Amino acid sequence: MRDPFTVLGVDEDAGDAEIRRRYLALVRDFPPDRAPDRFRDYRAAYEALSDERKRLETKLLRTNEAALSRLTVAALQASPSGPMTARATKRTIAALLADGITRIVTD
Amino acid sequence: MKKSQRRGPSPSVPLSTLAARAAEALQQERFKEAIELTKLVIRQDARPEWKESLAQAYCGRARALAARGMFKEAAIVLENTLAPDGTVRDSRLYVTCLIRDGQQPKAAAYLLHCIGSESALPAGERAALEELTAALLLAVPQLPQPARAAPPEPSRWRELATVSRAAMAAWIDGASAEEMDRHLNRISLRSAFRPVRLLLRSLTAMPRDAERTRQVLETIQPSSPFFPFRQAMEAAVPGARALDADGWSRLTPAQQAFVAETSGLPAAAAQFLARSAEAARGGPAVLFAYLLKQPDLPQADVRSACLNLLPRIPDRIPQFEKSFGPLSGLERHRVKALAAEARGDWESAEQSWLRAAETIGHPDADRQARLSQGVIFRHLARLAALHPEMEGGDIFDDPVIFYLERSRQADPEHIPAVLELIGQYRKQALPKDWHRLADEAVERFPEDSQVLLAATESAVARKAYKKAVGFARRLLKINSINPGVRRQMIELQVAHARKQMRSKRPDLAAKDLSGAAEWERPDAPSPLLRIARGLVGLQTDRKEQAETWLREGVELAGGGVAGWFLAWLEAELMKCAPGDIGRLRQELANASGTPPTKQAVMAIVAALTQPEAGDNKRLVAGLPVGVRAWLLQAAAIDWSAAEFQALAETLVRLEAFDLLQDYARVARQREPANPDLRFHEIVARTRNNGNLVTMAETDALVAIAEAAARREDFHAARRIGRFLDGNRRLSVGRRRSAAALPDADHDDVVEDFIEAMMDDMARRSAEGIRGLVGDFGREGAAVQLLEQLRSSPLGPTMPEPMLREFCQAMVAKAMEGCRPKHAEAVRRSRF
Numbered sequence: 001m002r003d004p005f006t007v008l009g010v011d012e013d014a015g016d017a018e019i020r021r022r023y024l025a026l027v028r029d030f031p032p033d034r035a036p037d038r039f040r041d042y043r044a045a046y047e048a049l050s051d052e053r054k055r056l057e058t059k060l061l062r063t064n065e066a067a068l069s070r071l072t073v074a075a076l077q078a079s080p081s082g083p084m085t086a087r088a089t090k091r092t093i094a095a096l097l098a099d100g101i102t103r104i105v106t107d
Numbered sequence: 108m109k110k111s112q113r114r115g116p117s118p119s120v121p122l123s124t125l126a127a128r129a130a131e132a133l134q135q136e137r138f139k140e141a142i143e144l145t146k147l148v149i150r151q152d153a154r155p156e157w158k159e160s161l162a163q164a165y166c167g168r169a170r171a172l173a174a175r176g177m178f179k180e181a182a183i184v185l186e187n188t189l190a191p192d193g194t195v196r197d198s199r200l201y202v203t204c205l206i207r208d209g210q211q212p213k214a215a216a217y218l219l220h221c222i223g224s225e226s227a228l229p230a231g232e233r234a235a236l237e238e239l240t241a242a243l244l245l246a247v248p249q250l251p252q253p254a255r256a257a258p259p260e261p262s263r264w265r266e267l268a269t270v271s272r273a274a275m276a277a278w279i280d281g282a283s284a285e286e287m288d289r290h291l292n293r294i295s296l297r298s299a300f301r302p303v304r305l306l307l308r309s310l311t312a313m314p315r316d317a318e319r320t321r322q323v324l325e326t327i328q329p330s331s332p333f334f335p336f337r338q339a340m341e342a343a344v345p346g347a348r349a350l351d352a353d354g355w356s357r358l359t360p361a362q363q364a365f366v367a368e369t370s371g372l373p374a375a376a377a378q379f380l381a382r383s384a385e386a387a388r389g390g391p392a393v394l395f396a397y398l399l400k401q402p403d404l405p406q407a408d409v410r411s412a413c414l415n416l417l418p419r420i421p422d423r424i425p426q427f428e429k430s431f432g433p434l435s436g437l438e439r440h441r442v443k444a445l446a447a448e449a450r451g452d453w454e455s456a457e458q459s460w461l462r463a464a465e466t467i468g469h470p471d472a473d474r475q476a477r478l479s480q481g482v483i484f485r486h487l488a489r490l491a492a493l494h495p496e497m498e499g500g501d502i503f504d505d506p507v508i509f510y511l512e513r514s515r516q517a518d519p520e521h522i523p524a525v526l527e528l529i530g531q532y533r534k535q536a537l538p539k540d541w542h543r544l545a546d547e548a549v550e551r552f553p554e555d556s557q558v559l560l561a562a563t564e565s566a567v568a569r570k571a572y573k574k575a576v577g578f579a580r581r582l583l584k585i586n587s588i589n590p591g592v593r594r595q596m597i598e599l600q601v602a603h604a605r606k607q608m609r610s611k612r613p614d615l616a617a618k619d620l621s622g623a624a625e626w627e628r629p630d631a632p633s634p635l636l637r638i639a640r641g642l643v644g645l646q647t648d649r650k651e652q653a654e655t656w657l658r659e660g661v662e663l664a665g666g667g668v669a670g671w672f673l674a675w676l677e678a679e680l681m682k683c684a685p686g687d688i689g690r691l692r693q694e695l696a697n698a699s700g701t702p703p704t705k706q707a708v709m710a711i712v713a714a715l716t717q718p719e720a721g722d723n724k725r726l727v728a729g730l731p732v733g734v735r736a737w738l739l740q741a742a743a744i745d746w747s748a749a750e751f752q753a754l755a756e757t758l759v760r761l762e763a764f765d766l767l768q769d770y771a772r773v774a775r776q777r778e779p780a781n782p783d784l785r786f787h788e789i790v791a792r793t794r795n796n797g798n799l800v801t802m803a804e805t806d807a808l809v810a811i812a813e814a815a816a817r818r819e820d821f822h823a824a825r826r827i828g829r830f831l832d833g834n835r836r837l838s839v840g841r842r843r844s845a846a847a848l849p850d851a852d853h854d855d856v857v858e859d860f861i862e863a864m865m866d867d868m869a870r871r872s873a874e875g876i877r878g879l880v881g882d883f884g885r886e887g888a889a890v891q892l893l894e895q896l897r898s899s900p901l902g903p904t905m906p907e908p909m910l911r912e913f914c915q916a917m918v919a920k921a922m923e924g925c926r927p928k929h930a931e932a933v934r935r936s937r938f
Contacts, residue, residue: 067411069352095361100332
């Protein structure tokens with residue numbers, strides 16, 4: 001199972017109310033009929049963090065990526081808030097196309 | 108090296124025989140052989156149908172190679188089917204093999220060649236393959252060379268590919284919106300290059316209208332090779348929901364690169380995202396090293412991220428401490444425990460977790476610390492259930508129970524752990540602990556339905572009728588339907604009524620059953636209750652009503668043999684008047700004229716497995732003759748494996764070995780290859796006595812058990828193992844439980860005996876036993892002592908469980924005061 005703190009995008013110190021609020025917001029954005037895989041992940045993460053003992057269990061018994069997620073979010077938030085004007089490189093576009101081609105023949 | 112001569116059919120083999128063998132090999136999917144044989148056939152007579160068979164054999168062989176990941180070889184095999192028009196037999200498979208082998212340019216050239224050929228691409232797959240062709244023509248470094256005198260369709264595709272590549276290059280080079288429009292207008296929306304046009308148009312329009320862009324992108328389906336491109340763009344669109352760490356981690360490296368490049372991140376942030384993702388792909392050690400070299404990032408987060416990597420790289424602890432200072436006690440033991448778990452070293456994991464729990468605090472520690480201790484002990488209980496090498500408290504304790512008890516001490520409010528502990532006491536046949544904890548739990552959590560259910564079950568088991576009724580009433584206030592509790596209460600009161608009937612008190616029995624009727628819901632009538640009321644009523648002056656109840660009950664129980672069997676069984680359990688029992692036997696005999704059904708037989712099995720009936724083997728021995736014959740007829744039913752197993756277990760428990768033998772014999776006639784049936788046949792022949800198995804039967808059973816283990820049917824393998832052990836295998840090194848002893852009533856005798864033997868310990872060298880522990884571990888030492896005692900004059904006179912228990916006690920006594928120092932030394936000596 002993926003790190004529930006990262007999946008829900010909450011801090012390790014978040015309380016019941018904040019976790020529930022975040023879970024409901026995510027489920028609104030990715031409802032089970034449109035994004036079943038994501039919904040399953042959110043549900044599992046919410047189950048893992050839904051009470052104090054479960055959160056302790058997650059923190060003590062598993063390695064979690066909450067800190068790395070915080071660093072990643074900080075980096076992502078460094079982007080300017082204006083419109084997207086920069087362009088991707090040729091290499092990146094080729095890699096995206098290769099991703100798609102491989103996915104089709106692998107499926 | 109001398110090349111081995113290929114063995115093949117001699118030239119004298121007739122063509123018809125060769126052709127038949129080739130066809131057989133093809134049918135049985137022995138493609139390599141089919142190819143060789145068909146080639147020989149074609150060499151003698153090149154008929155079109157045999158050429159067709161050869162092409163099929165090549166395709167089959169290619170599929171088999173591709174399934175094993177040998178894509179290059181599969182593509183070469185398929186090239187043997189090349190037609191004069193330049194297409195192979197299975198274009199889809201051929202292209203897949205080329206792409207999986209990294210030969211994208213060759214795949215693009217082949218698909219471009221096929222475009223004009225109607226036969227090459229199956230109609231159903233045409234659209235998908237055309238989109239794949241478009242993606243390939245954009246992804247390859249250069250467009251394939253045009254064929255001489257190329258047909259019009261491939262030429263048109265080359266033109267579309269050229270303009271699409273030009274549009275893509277223009278966007279990358281920063282072309283303006285107007286310039287992009289000029290490029291994009293040359294890409295036909297009705298062509299397979301449509302997604303390129305949509306994607307590039309969206310990229311150009313995105314700053315102006317994000318919502319419109321999303322709508323356009325949604326037309327690119329997940330089955331399209333352009334779908335990952337669409338996902339990358341959606342992640343990059345500045346919308347209402349900012350991309351979070353989870354969204355970022357869901358992207359592929361190419362998609363992450365796209366988002367980083369197009370969202371205008373500062374160089375440092377983009378570099379961090381790219382390098383940390385790359386480092387994460389390199390493994391925990393690479394990521395750890397990368398994070399340590401980031402002085403500009405918030406150090407608290409860097410420390411936390413590195414700390415979470417340590418269980419996977421415990422050898423980096425010194426490096427971590429050099430950078431961030433010493434780990435706390437809890438952190439150190441937690442890292443060591445998780446690392447030990449990862450390498451499957453359960454003893455070290457157990458010790459580290461115990462030290463972590465000790466570090467957290469003492470009995471007066473704060474709530475958070477106590478909850479954490481509870482979490483650790485529950486985790487240890489789960490691990491102990493899976494890994495027998497974990498020790499728990501001492502050699503007598505079941506480690507699962509030991510840790511659940513400690514969890515309860517640390518965190519008494521955690522209801523699931525309390526319920527789990529109640530379940531464990533019950534499973535390990537520790538009734539005193541079970542009932543004590545159930546009572547304590549219901550006092551502490553009087554409104555919890557699960558606890559109330561457990562308390563009801565405990566009260567029912569000890570026949571504490573009033574208590575059970577009280578709990579059940581409280582439970583039904585919380586959940587008024589609860590059919591399980593209602594059924595239990597009815598069964599409890601029927602059991603009480605049986606007792607009254609056996610004491611010749613039908614009036615009190617009738618009162619009990621009137622009380623039981625209060626638990627019955629009108630929409631779920633109980634056949635057992637109706638039958639019981641009927642039988643009791645026959646002894647009172649309400650004969651007419653009794654007859655109605657009895658017949659209603661029989662019908663509710665399925666009617667026929669199943670219904671009358673339940674009535675007869677109940678009459679036997681109540682010890683009703685011989686006249687009534689005789690009448691029911693007659694009804695049963697009359698009903699047994701109807702052929703048996705699965706449902707009816709399973710209903711009888713269920714009735715016989717209820718505790719009171721199950722203990723009463725006399726009932727089965729005294730089955731009416733008609734029913735016995737009826738049950739034998741049921742042997743011909745095509746039972747599923749699970750049904751047959753349930754039947755066989757019931758028949759063994761009731762010692763109805765003649766019935767089991769007939770069932771197994773008939774079933775073997777139906778399924779001679781089913782090895783489980785052979786097992787049941789042997790069980791029946793030996794009357795479930797593993798000591799009576801012959802050598803040949805032992806070999807057969809070992810083979811059956813091994814086959815079961817290979818197909819991961821461990822239940823079957825263990826069942827056979829237990830039988831071969833003569834059902835002697837008892838729990839070793841665990842808390843003494845009634846289930847583990849042949850007769851639990853002899854507990855006190857066993858304890859007295861062990862006490863007496865322990866006094867004799869002084870004459871044995873404790874050092875010698877410690878030496879055995881050093882060599883074999885505690886359980887191993889107990890087994891060694893057991894072997895010695897078995898061969899001593901005392902051995903044959905002592906029951907096996909008593910011997911085992913005595914040996915374990917000797918080991919425990921010898922090791923007293925040795926932990927942890929000696930235990931540590933012993934542990935070290937094992938490595």
